[in-house]
Amino acid sequence: QVQLVESGxxxxxxxxxxxxxxAASGRTFxxxxxxxxxxxxxxxxxxVAGISSSGGDTYYADSVKGRFxxxxxxxxxxxxxxxxxxxxxxxxxxxxxxxxxxxxxxxxHEYDYWxxxxxxxxxx
Numbered sequence: 363q364v365q366l367v368e369s370g371x372x373x374x375x376x377x378x379x380x381x382x383x384x385a386a387s388g389r390t391f392x393x394x395x396x397x398x399x400x401x402x403x404x405x406x407x408x409x410v411a412g413i414s415s416s417g418g419d420t421y422y423a424d425s426v427k428g429r430f431x432x433x434x435x436x437x438x439x440x441x442x443x444x445x446x447x448x449x450x451x452x453x454x455x456x457x458x459x460x461x462x463x464x465x466x467x468x469x470x471h472e473y474d475y476w477x478x479x480x481x482x483x484x485x486x
């Protein structure tokens with residue numbers, strides 16, 4: 363069992379930056395691939411970025427490529443999402459997720475554990 367807690371969301375102006383964190387419980391964090399997803403009002407939850415269990419592989423949605431950076435610190439049981447050049451269309455609730463497995467996946471159904479979400483609002 364893995365428990366995930368996101369933090370770092372908030373209100374920011376367009377062009378600004380935020381850094382999200384996802385703290386995981388347990389001693390097996392390094393065995394899970396991790397991902398960030400987001401859900402805007404009226405839309406389905408969508409993949410944003412993913413990272414392999416070792417941190418060696420990362421993958422991004424086209425909409426955030428070049429602006430967002432995913433990373434993890436297995437010694438601290440924590441994953442991060444650095445978000446730069448934020449746009450109003452990035453406004454959503456952001457969720458971190460963990461999957462049993464080493465490699466990145468993009469499907470919502472491929473993840474086993476979810477955090478409660480953190481709101482990110484980008485004003486124009």
